[in-house]
Amino acid sequence: MWACVEMCIGDLIRVRSHEKYFSGKMGIVLDTVVLPDGFTMYEILIEGNTDWFNDIDLEMLSEDR
Numbered sequence: 202m203w204a205c206v207e208m209c210i211g212d213l214i215r216v217r218s219h220e221k222y223f224s225g226k227m228g229i230v231l232d233t234v235v236l237p238d239g240f241t242m243y244e245i246l247i248e249g250n251t252d253w254f255n256d257i258d259l260e261m262l263s264e265d266r
Contacts, residue, residue: 208243208249213262216247216254223247223254227262 212230216223224248228247235241241256 207241207256208259208261214243215246215260215262216245216258217260218258223252 208230210230210232213227214230215227216225218224226247228245230243231246231251232244233241243251243256244251244254245257245259
């Protein structure tokens with residue numbers, strides 16, 4: 202059985218760095234893909250639009266916030 206180690210579909214995230222347009226915005230993880238080099242990309246829904254981000258560009262927000 203697969204278990205989430207990092208971010209999972211449905212998690213709330215904040216963009217730490219990417220393009221200035223996305224920086225600091227919050228979104229929801231819609232999909233994930235592990236690339237051959239081992240890095241994970243996440244499809245994120247932000248303000249009605251979707252885009253793909255590297256895992257290093259995202260910060261998962263805790264459920265306590």
